[in-house]
Amino acid sequence: MTFYLIASVAALGGLLFGYDTGVISGALIFIRHVMSLSPTMQGVVVSIALAGAAIGAALVGYLSDRAGRRRVILGAGLLFIAGAIISAVAQSVVVLVIGRFFVGLAIGVASMLTPLYLAEISPARDRGAIVSLNQLCITAGILLSYLVGYALASATGGWRWMLALGAVPGIVLSAGMLVLPESPRWLAGHGRVPDAQSVLQRLRGAANVSHELATLRQDIAREDRKLTSAWELLAPRLRRPLIIGVGLAMFQQITGINTVIYFAPIIFQSAGLSSAATSILATAGVGAVNVIMTVVSIRLIDRLGRRQLLYWSLGGMAVTLFVLSGAFFAGTSGELAWIAVISVAAYVGFFAIGLGPVFWLLIAEIFPLALRGRAMSLATVANWGFNLIVSATFLNLVGALGSTGAFLIYGVLSLVALAFVATTVPETKGRSLEQIEAALDAGTSQNLPSAQARPL
Numbered sequence: 001m002t003f004y005l006i007a008s009v010a011a012l013g014g015l016l017f018g019y020d021t022g023v024i025s026g027a028l029i030f031i032r033h034v035m036s037l038s039p040t041m042q043g044v045v046v047s048i049a050l051a052g053a054a055i056g057a058a059l060v061g062y063l064s065d066r067a068g069r070r071r072v073i074l075g076a077g078l079l080f081i082a083g084a085i086i087s088a089v090a091q092s093v094v095v096l097v098i099g100r101f102f103v104g105l106a107i108g109v110a111s112m113l114t115p116l117y118l119a120e121i122s123p124a125r126d127r128g129a130i131v132s133l134n135q136l137c138i139t140a141g142i143l144l145s146y147l148v149g150y151a152l153a154s155a156t157g158g159w160r161w162m163l164a165l166g167a168v169p170g171i172v173l174s175a176g177m178l179v180l181p182e183s184p185r186w187l188a189g190h191g192r193v194p195d196a197q198s199v200l201q202r203l204r205g206a207a208n209v210s211h212e213l214a215t216l217r218q219d220i221a222r223e224d225r226k227l228t229s230a231w232e233l234l235a236p237r238l239r240r241p242l243i244i245g246v247g248l249a250m251f252q253q254i255t256g257i258n259t260v261i262y263f264a265p266i267i268f269q270s271a272g273l274s275s276a277a278t279s280i281l282a283t284a285g286v287g288a289v290n291v292i293m294t295v296v297s298i299r300l301i302d303r304l305g306r307r308q309l310l311y312w313s314l315g316g317m318a319v320t321l322f323v324l325s326g327a328f329f330a331g332t333s334g335e336l337a338w339i340a341v342i343s344v345a346a347y348v349g350f351f352a353i354g355l356g357p358v359f360w361l362l363i364a365e366i367f368p369l370a371l372r373g374r375a376m377s378l379a380t381v382a383n384w385g386f387n388l389i390v391s392a393t394f395l396n397l398v399g400a401l402g403s404t405g406a407f408l409i410y411g412v413l414s415l416v417a418l419a420f421v422a423t424t425v426p427e428t429k430g431r432s433l434e435q436i437e438a439a440l441d442a443g444t445s446q447n448l449p450s451a452q453a454r455p456l
């Protein structure tokens, strides 16, 4: 099996993340009538998956540090299948909520383990692009869910098929994980250096892996004692990476991306697009921009570096959010409604070139091997927690401050995020995971933020 096939199968975790978070908006339009759901119950059906994701992300770190990355991804694949089937056949809202909770658990696990696994199997030179396959799959999954929602909207019981289809990539992911190799870094960290060597050789083909293996071994030797307690997360050496990871997790969500991903048709209708069908189509357009700009990001991420992309991304998000806020202030209707559509599309495009992929990439890069799983878990839980807060409060925020006020707040927060990146986030392009760890560990990380930092 070639490296890229292995990476693509693993990246299916991202496709499931995207599909299963996106599909509920289209399905809910029907479910709420069929099951006569109150607005509160509709909120529960949507947010139960986000809550499940936060719990899944909390458990996965410990599990994957102990049992290995591969087995836990396999478990997530099986959970995706079970959750999709339970929610698709549900005859009552209780069963539906249970099914969506399982799906949520699996999303939480996949959201953290997919980038981690990809980072741990990648060579340093291309790691940015390979890990960002995860984000590409997330955006493709979201777009797919919009298209499936559109295509099945008029079919009888279409919503059941929308939910059931999530089982298909779940089956491929689970089957793939039966044959994919364990992460060489996890193997070496568990004293299985010969196994790590043979996996590295399988991943790198004919290339000589002795140098890569040697740095891996040095890294493990440096961590002379086993870091087993979660309290180690409070150790001074982890303070800076945790501030970066949890800070980016928060900023990725509080700058508003999922208000658009989950509520775009509602935003477009309130901006004055006349029909529901036009709004749904405009939403699919925004989903396509998300995918295309993620491809652009993948081409740039190992050349321009993570920080450059974050600057462009957050600067562009702030400007487009201010335009959107201004458009609502001026009172959009008729032709003017398209200003809202264009600024939403541009906003998503700017998110996709930087903040979308770079958050998931950096949290897979900056933590020491021994605690990587648990530390990434924490950042991922923060991401889902803030996602839940923003998604649950968005409609109320619009009710209280109007769309003008809500988007103004997300715009200002994008500028705060920009300042955070400028002062805190290191450049990691071209460095091995072991070099990043050594630099952050030795407190030489002041040298890392340089955008010109050359690969060591």
Ligand code: BGC
Pocket (backbone or CB within 6 Å): 021, 135, 138, 139, 142, 252, 257, 258, 261, 290, 355, 356, 357, 360, 383, 387
């Ligand atoms: C975020 C998700 C978001 C998606 C949109 C991901 O990086 O974590 O919350 O829905 O990007 O493309």
